[in-house]
Amino acid sequence: MASQRGLEIGIIGGGPSGTFCALGLLARAAETGRRAQVTIFDHRPFMEYGPRGCNMCAGVISNSLVSNLKRWGIEIPRDVVQREIEGYCLVTRAGEVYLRKPADQTIYTAYRGRGPRWADWPQERSFDGFLLRTAVAAGAEHVPEVVSDVRLGSRPRAVLASGAEREFDLVVAACGVNSPMLRRLGGLGFGYQPPRTATACQAEIPLDPDYISEIFHDEITIFALGLPRVKFAALTPKERHLTVTLIGEKVRLEDLERFLEHPRVRGLLPPGWEMPARFCFCFPRFPISGARRPVTDSLAVVGDANVARYFKNGIDSAFWTGTHAADALLAGDGSAGDLWRRYAGPCGRRFGWDNACGRVLFSLHDAISRFPPVLRAHLTAARREQADPSSRQRLIRILWHMFTGDAPYASILRDALRPSLQGELIAAALREDIRRLMGLEARS
Numbered sequence: 001m002a003s004q005r006g007l008e009i010g011i012i013g014g015g016p017s018g019t020f021c022a023l024g025l026l027a028r029a030a031e032t033g034r035r036a037q038v039t040i041f042d043h044r045p046f047m048e049y050g051p052r053g054c055n056m057c058a059g060v061i062s063n064s065l066v067s068n069l070k071r072w073g074i075e076i077p078r079d080v081v082q083r084e085i086e087g088y089c090l091v092t093r094a095g096e097v098y099l100r101k102p103a104d105q106t107i108y109t110a111y112r113g114r115g116p117r118w119a120d121w122p123q124e125r126s127f128d129g130f131l132l133r134t135a136v137a138a139g140a141e142h143v144p145e146v147v148s149d150v151r152l153g154s155r156p157r158a159v160l161a162s163g164a165e166r167e168f169d170l171v172v173a174a175c176g177v178n179s180p181m182l183r184r185l186g187g188l189g190f191g192y193q194p195p196r197t198a199t200a201c202q203a204e205i206p207l208d209p210d211y212i213s214e215i216f217h218d219e220i221t222i223f224a225l226g227l228p229r230v231k232f233a234a235l236t237p238k239e240r241h242l243t244v245t246l247i248g249e250k251v252r253l254e255d256l257e258r259f260l261e262h263p264r265v266r267g268l269l270p271p272g273w274e275m276p277a278r279f280c281f282c283f284p285r286f287p288i289s290g291a292r293r294p295v296t297d298s299l300a301v302v303g304d305a306n307v308a309r310y311f312k313n314g315i316d317s318a319f320w321t322g323t324h325a326a327d328a329l330l331a332g333d334g335s336a337g338d339l340w341r342r343y344a345g346p347c348g349r350r351f352g353w354d355n356a357c358g359r360v361l362f363s364l365h366d367a368i369s370r371f372p373p374v375l376r377a378h379l380t381a382a383r384r385e386q387a388d389p390s391s392r393q394r395l396i397r398i399l400w401h402m403f404t405g406d407a408p409y410a411s412i413l414r415d416a417l418r419p420s421l422q423g424e425l426i427a428a429a430l431r432e433d434i435r436r437l438m439g440l441e442a443r444s
Contacts, residue, residue: 006035014042017303024326046129
């Protein structure tokens with residue numbers, strides 16, 4: 001199958017899943033003594049501000065991803081990092097809970113592109129651009145052109161928008177759920193169906209850097225406000241901006257405006273703050289299910305065009321799918337059955353049940369945020385844990401894992417449903433009700 005140049009592999013898409021796949025291919029080929037020629041096609045100008053250079057993401061780089069990159073000998077440059085996150089803050093209608101980062105963990109925020117429209121800094125600060133440069137330095141070829149079609153055969157071909165064609169032994173589709181390439185993959189006849197998607201609303205709000213540091217303390221703020229259509233909201237601090245993220249059912253720009261005017265949010269913004277006349281915003285789609293038939297002979301789909309973790313850790317999911325596809329492509333014969341056994345099947349097993357548990361957890365989160373007595377009980381229990389150094393910190397750990405995504409949803413749900421924890425929460429709810437009743441009687 002391979003030519004004299006070695007195994008020739010074309011990767012459509014130079015975002016994280018494509019570059020992680022390329023890095024995995026090159027590293028595994030070097031370990032096994034095989035020759036691999038890897039070509040990445042991506043026309044996105046990561047050095048440009050605004051949507052053209054962006055992959056529409058909040059840009060949280062998790063501790064697990066930082067650790068995985070370090071194992072490859074890759075350090076994220078400081079000029080790519082916008083802020084190092086020190087913790088999370090959960091804001092509800094009934095109060096707040098602060099969660100500090102363990103000392104041995106590293107969490108960054110970054111821009112996937114250079115930055116939002118109307119930003120201005122002298123150097124390129126794109127995380128995706130950094131990954132692509134790293135893949136090229138490792139030996140991959142970068143072709144800055146659009147792939148308009150793929151033609152299957154004994155040696156599949158990538159058809160470029162210019163009309164040129166490139167032939168490969170294997171093709172990796174790392175194009176993402178927001179790419180029109182998904183329609184072309186669906187039309188190739190091997191049964192690929194892209195994941196079902198929902199739409200998020202994301203905006204970059206410019207603020208004074210000192211104000212961001214003073215008010216947000218390098219913390220990501222999570223909101224459980226019971227807003228219509230909004231299941232999840234967050235403010236992610238960058239150097240000169242707050243990234244506002246709303247996730248829910250068909251969220252719109254008016255939902256963003258309503259969120260920013262909520263008293264719990266408005267209180268975090270500068271006095272007299274008004275929505276700027278111009279700001280960078282987008283409505284990215286994100287997967288809420290897995291794809292069907294993401295492999296065929298000599299072709300594998302990676303990243304969120306195949307599967308990703310529910311509502312969380314899109315870049316980590318890109319790492320997992322990209323690197324496991326790389327292992328499968330080099331270890332097997334590239335046939336549909338072999339790619340299913342080595343790659344697509346393990347993806348389904350890793351993400352399928354866990355994402356089902358994630359849907360239950362986020363439904364519970366949404367319900368709790370809309371039911372004040374239960375919400376107050378959870379806040380009271382969390383504060384009691386934080387105030388007691390000998391506490392097992394069970395609820396705090398659940399909240400931390402939910403926010404960071406550094407534990408499987410299945411284990412989080414199992415911990416959340418433990419009878420002993422539920423008993424504590426019921427007791428906390430009863431104590432809150434008794435205190436409220438006593439307060440009412442005293443006032444009367």
